[in-house]
Amino acid sequence: MAHYRASESKREQFRRYLEKAGVLDSLTNVLVALYEEPEKPNNALDFLKHHLGVAGAEPADTEALRLELSELQQKFDLLTEENRELRNRLQQYKPEPEDGVPE
Secondary structure, three states, X not given: OXXXXXXXXXXXXXXXXXXXXXXXXXXXXXXXXXXXXXXXXXXXXXXXXXXXOOOOOOHHHHHHHHHHHHHHHHHHHHHHHHHHHHHHXXXXXXXXXXXXXXX
């Protein structure tokens, strides 16, 4: 009997935790929205994810971001090489210190 009470106490603590964090309200709201949906979606889990804001990036968005990343990486590589070349050219025109004394 004592084990049963301890288990109930943990459940009650967990329920209070979920209420305090707003989880129960959020889940209730999403489930009510699903219930009130005139045409039920084929995938209820996707509906829940979308309405809870955990759907993540859309595949089209992901592909666009990958393309942009690739383009920016190429541009970065070109600019890095240009910077290296310009530094080398600059070194050719720098006057050498005379008698080993820095200016």
